[in-house]
Amino acid sequence: MSFLTIAKASKSYGATTVVRDFDLAVGKGEFISFLGPSGCGKTTVLRMIAGFETPSAGHISIDSRDVTLTAPNRRRIGMVFQAYALFPNMTVAENVAFGLKVAGADRATIEARVKDMLALIHLEHLAERYPYQMSGGQQQRVALARALAPKPQVLLLDEPLSALDAKIRVSLREEIRAIQKQLGITTVFVTHDQEEALSISDRIVVMNGGRADQIGTPFEIYNRPATRFVASFVGTLNLIDVTVADPAAGTVKIGEQIVTLKEVLAASSGETVTLALRPESGSILDGARGDTALTGEVVSSNFLGSVVRTRMRVGESLISFDMFNSPGFAPPALGERVTLRFSAADLLVLRD
Structure with missing residues (x-):
């Protein structure tokens, strides 16, 4: 049974519709990520859940409580913003205590909860510092503790890691996921970083033009993209235009080569369709396994x-493939003809 439900939600500003017929059912304790490019509507959906925006349609x-028209402070929502939004005139402890004070909690309850939250984010020793005395990663941990202190039913995170450097992003996203699992709190995370979404989510909602193009587990999103947009947005991908040879047999022509x-x-026979193939799906090494092969001429090789x-x-198509680097591996030379072996199951037919 879903704990958070969004049914046929739309949001328009005048004649511009930014979210269209959006449906999502989130289970209790589930970690959901909204993934998509800027302007796709992911933050607008998050703000509708928080109550900062009212849906133009939907619920x-x-x-099981309808909160469509409920004020944000009555929804039991915790929210972490991209820009920390800490109060500069308050210490770490005072920032974490803020929501509890607004809710009217007594002093003993506040002190105990603040102590628990600071222990959760491992910043007990910085309780009396001010935000300007802390690093970006530490400030975002405090923002997380502040959001969790009042024991919200749903935690919302709006690109909370985008202002941090790469190493801090990786460690903090792992910490956020560990805390979420420990507390069992239903969480919605907004990001445009596919690695973030793939690494910490139970399910991912890939958004495009105000709609959910696909909702699925990270494995499903990456390996079985439902649309051309999802396939091209998530991960690196070869898009290969091929000519249908025999539709019933599932054979296509790539250059002069036939693939089943x-x-x-x-x-129809002679029609052009698009196939997708991940660069890591194949191998040119001797003894590589696969029921399908393509032979072509090497045009570039890049060390990453x-x-x-x-x-x-191959014909008119350029196909990329990745090989793990090792001291004994010599990349193929430019102009060399190589055979890429892979499984036919790794070739996906893309549909819009």
Whole structure:
């Protein structure tokens, strides 16, 4: 049973619609990420859940209670913003205590809860510092503790890591996920960083043009994209335009080579369709396994640290593939003809 439900929600500003017929059911304790480019509507949906925006149509409920028109301070929502939004004139402890004071909690309750929250984020020793005396990562931890202190039913995080450097982002996102699991709180996380979404989410909502293009687990989103947009937005991808040879047999023509897919094609012979193939799906090494092969000419090879990304030309298509870097591995030379072996199941037919 869903704990947070968004049903047919839309949001318009005058003649401009930024969210369209948005549906989502979130289970209690689930970690959901909204992933998409700037302007896709992900933050607007988050703000509608928080009560900062009122839907133009549709309904929002939390724990079976309709909160569509309920004021933000009556929704039991905790929110962490991108820019920390800490009170500069308050200490760490005072910032964490703020929501509890507004709620009218007694002094003993506030002191005990603040102590618990600071222990949770491992900043007990900084209780008397002010925000300007702390790093960005420490400030965002305090913002998280402040949001959690009043024991909200739902935690909302609006790109909370985007202002931090790469190493701090990785450690803090892992810490956020660990805290979320420990508390079992239903969480909605907004990001445009696909690695963040893939690494910490139970499910991901990929948004495009105010709609949810696909909702699924990180594994499903990455390996079985439902639309061309999802396939191209999440991860690196080869998009290969091919000519249908025999729809019933699932055969297509790439250049002069015939490839058999794992499905019957809903297309006519001679029609062009687009296939997707992840660069890590194949190998050119001797003895590589796979029921499908393509042979082409190497046109570039780039060293990327842990992997070497090589591109080969097959007919009119350029296909990239990744090989793990190792001391004994020599990348193929430019102009060399190589055979890429992979599973036919890794070739996806993209549909808009």
